[in-house]
Amino acid sequence: MRSRFSLSLLWALSLSVISSHTMAQSQPSVELERVSTSDIMSEVRLNGTVNALRRSQLSSSVAGLIETVAVDTGDRVSEGDLLIALDDEMAEFERDEARAALNEAEVRLAEAQRRLDEARSVGVGRNIAATEVSSRESDLAAARASVAQLEARRNRLQVELDRHRVRAPFTGVVSQRAVDLGEWVVPGNELMTLVDTTNLRLDFAVPQNYFDRVSDRSRLLLRPGSPGQKPLAAEIVLLVPVTDAQARTFLLRAKGPESLTLLPGMSVEGTLHVSTGEQGLTVSRDAINRYPEGRTTVWIAEPADEDRYQVREKRVSLGGSFNNRVEVLSGLEGGERVVIRGNESLREGTQVRLAERSAR
Secondary structure, eight states: OHHHHHHHHHHHHHHHHHHHHHHHHHSOEEEEEEOEEEEEEEEEEEEEEEEESOEEEEOOSSOEEEEEEOOOTTOEEOTTOEEEEEOOHHHHHHHHHHHHHHHHHHHHHHHHHHHHHHHHHHOBTTTBOHHHHHHHHHHHHHHHHHHHHHHHHHHHHHHHHHTTEEEOSSSEEEEEEOOOTTOEEOTTOOOEEEEOSSSEEEEEEEEGGGGGGOOTTOEEEEOOSSTTOOOEEEEEEEEEEEEETTTTEEEEEEEOOTTSOOOTTOEEEEEEEEEEEEEEEEEEGGGOEEOTTSOEEEEEEEEOSSSEEEEEEEEOEEEEEETTEEEEEESOOSSOEEEEESOTTOOTTOEEEEOHHHHO
16 A cells, blocks of 8 residues: 555656656746936938049150050059050150260369369479469369259159159059050050959948948948848948038048958948937847838836746837837836747747847
């Protein structure tokens, strides 16, 4: 008899343990978030363009006949690379002529210096007249001036000779070539266009009423180019306080993330988050339940015991959304715990347990 009673008690305890385990397993697992007060932001949808900081229409500073075209459209060049060379034969002749004249003047200068040193060595007033010494000093001064003049002429001609070579002022890509071999060009003629494809900026036209609201807390998110990608944050680097009188906009310039492939001339779409200057209650978008008739609710979780919560549905009125959050205009007081994961199959009064991620 005692044995049967022990077996019955053991069986009852086993059923109790199994029942408790089954109930624990059947309780939905959820993640919670506390309703908080934060700055209310507004979103501004923007369309912009990728622009290069440096884009030069290159020309020559001297006239001449094109002798060499070293690059073509689409070529990438480094700073200092030769792009176009003009015929410089006559310029070389003039430079060599100036060098020869300078050499001759330097010989005359050396001779004038020698004659003056000789006159001073014999003694003024005894073996040579003072006027002769003065004359030789004048000759030396004139020889020095002549050398200086011819040095300047040689340097000027060398500079003009160097200008027959058009070189890349910076590293970039040749986007357009406007001339070819044998063409005569004069200063100001466009030879080619060079674009710096490494220093790019994103330029957006923003409605002028947002100018004073852009601050250090403002964010600019670039819309992904393909579905499934997350928005990418861009760095706001410049606001130009000059409005377009026709469009009533100002320029916002941003720097894109390195992971984003950009090319000059591309169009970009972004969302600017700016503060409204107000604060309010906000919750994650994932906490909102939307119904076909237009009703919006959240599930509020209230402690039931040590590790369980009981949920109840609460109707809320919503404001604007930003940064994956939604402003709650009414229905919540602040500080409540709302379900942000696992709210798909909840019912009024359901007991839930925290997911491991939320519990940590």
